[in-house]
Every structure is written in structure tokens, then in C-alpha cells.
Amino acid sequence: MKNLFITNYVGLASRLETLPLAFMLKDYYAYEINLDWPDLTDFNVVGSKRKKFRLHHRLNLKKILSLNVPEDLSNLRKHKNLNLRSQFGVPDYLISKYYLPTYQRIKLNPVYIYQLHDFFLKHSESSVVGVHIRRGDFILEKGDSYDATEQESVSVPTWWYVYVMSKIVELNSSVKFFISYTGHESAYKEIFDKFDCITFRTHQKHSDDYFGHFSEGHAVCDLFALACCNVIIASPCSSFSHVAVNALGNKSIAILPRNKMSKNRPEYGSLSIWGKQSRNLWYDSCRSNENWQRIHSLNDIPSLKPADCKWF
Numbered sequence: 001m002k003n004l005f006i007t008n009y010v011g012l013a014s015r016l017e018t019l020p021l022a023f024m025l026k027d028y029y030a031y032e033i034n035l036d037w038p039d040l041t042d043f044n045v046v047g048s049k050r051k052k053f054r055l056h057h058r059l060n061l062k063k064i065l066s067l068n069v070p071e072d073l074s075n076l077r078k079h080k081n082l083n084l085r086s087q088f089g090v091p092d093y094l095i096s097k098y099y100l101p102t103y104q105r106i107k108l109n110p111v112y113i114y115q116l117h118d119f120f121l122k123h124s125e126s127s128v129v130g131v132h133i134r135r136g137d138f139i140l141e142k143g144d145s146y147d148a149t150e151q152e153s154v155s156v157p158t159w160w161y162v163y164v165m166s167k168i169v170e171l172n173s174s175v176k177f178f179i180s181y182t183g184h185e186s187a188y189k190e191i192f193d194k195f196d197c198i199t200f201r202t203h204q205k206h207s208d209d210y211f212g213h214f215s216e217g218h219a220v221c222d223l224f225a226l227a228c229c230n231v232i233i234a235s236p237c238s239s240f241s242h243v244a245v246n247a248l249g250n251k252s253i254a255i256l257p258r259n260k261m262s263k264n265r266p267e268y269g270s271l272s273i274w275g276k277q278s279r280n281l282w283y284d285s286c287r288s289n290e291n292w293q294r295i296h297s298l299n300d301i302p303s304l305k306p307a308d309c310k311w312f
Contacts, residue, residue, distance in 0.1 A: 004031035004082040005053045012219050013239040017087045020098040042220040046105040057081050099277040103247045112221050113312045120307040126176045127304035130229030134238040136182035144263035148287045152237050160257050163266040171298045180222035182215050228307040236286035249311050253302045259289050269294040
């Protein structure tokens, strides 16, 4: 038996992003996919197994930190065990057909499906816009400026979210905002006090609090809930936002900031790269505003819809 392991080496969304490559290698090299993740009671990945990575699996092991094509692919047959720790390096013409079909393999625990369906049913008469606020291990620059060009993991200031959400309320006064955030709700008092915000709570605790990813919410449920929204005010360069907008559920559109701006002149735009496999495209677009369309007026804001969880 040839084993491909994906361990709990990064946060939830980044681990999910390794799956398309894993299923490609399963098809081409007959590896069995084994997930050593703490949160597999929350969801299942059809075609994989839950299995611990043990000491004996280090025998004849190749650890993949970045896959170079074709050199690394030609050597994979020599290894009985793989430890996949990357989703980078494979060209789109090889991996693209696996991307969205792989995300369709991810099945949420039916208990959470019931709870989320009931949660959104209460708001079925209103348009719902998703909002993902990434802090934690992302650096929050203090003050009145934002610059995503200097480094990758920069958190967007609260004043930008307030500005964009205010514009959306001008367009649709009855809109509700589904908020997913890292940290504590008290850190976002300005947002929760000013807007009609909704959050999902469940008695079960998410079993994976990877460093810098702590949240009062439930990460898996939040990810699925965000993916129910057709418009998501996203966190640039966050893989969590990327998966919710571009891979999971139905097609969504991200609203993102200009890569350099100030509080006295905030700017925002839309980004639509649904189904694009490479996170590099997401990162590059967030930092350079490639594929980003500036929103000049309320007429440019994508149409808002109620949350749709039929795809569960």
C-alpha cells in the first residue's frame, strides 16, 4: 500500500488547498490519501481516510514542500510514503480539472448542515453579505494607512470594513452581514454596533485552534457559512477567504481593498476568480490588484442575494 499523508501542519483552509494535488497524485500514482487532522469529526473528504502519521511511515518517505514539475513527478514512484505539505508547483493544465471536483468531496457533518440551514432560514427574507476579518497571525497596522505591497500577511483596518459595509447599506438598507472573525467579538465593537450583524454559534467547539487562528466561532461552520454568500467582503491573502469565495459552495465574488490606501480615501473593488486553482493568483491579485475591478459607485456593487445553503 502506497500512502499519501497530509498532516495538521497549517490551518484549515491551507490544508484543504492541498487536497486537489493529493487526488491528482492518487489517480496518477495510486497513493491512498490519509488525513491526520483534528477536525475530521466536523467534515469528511470523500475518497480519503482518517489515519495517524506514525513513526514507521517515515520509512521510504518523501516530504513534499514544493513540487517541481517534471523532476519531482518522475521520482515519486520510488517512494512508498509521501508527506504532502504544499499545494504549489503543479501547472494549471495538470491540476485544474481536480480543483472544484475536489471541493465537492468535502461533506459537512449533517448536524451542522441542519443547524446552518435553520440559522439561515431565519434570515431568508434578507440579502446576506459575508464578511471575513482575518487578524491573529496577520499584522494589523495601526493608524490611517494600509499597504499590502510590502508584505503578504497584512490585516485590513476596521475603518475599511466600516466604509464598505456602509456603502452596501446605502444600496440595501435591510442587508445582514454574516461575520466570521479571528479573536474575540469585542475587538470589532465598531462593526457589531453599527451594522445588522449575524454570527453562527454552536455548542461544539472547533477542534483545531492552529496558532494565530483562534476564534470564538467555529472555523469549519464559518467557512461553509461564508460560502453560502454570493458576495463576501474578504481578507486579502487569506486562504480562508480564498476557499470561501473561489472554491467551496456556489460561485461568489470577493470585495477587496485597493492595495495601498488611506482612511481619508478608502477604496474598494470586486474580484472574481471562481474555480481558479492557484492560490498564487489570489495572493497576486490581492497585493497588486490584478483582476481587481474598482467599484466607483453603488451601481458597481455586485447584486446581493439571500444566503444559499442548498449545495450542502
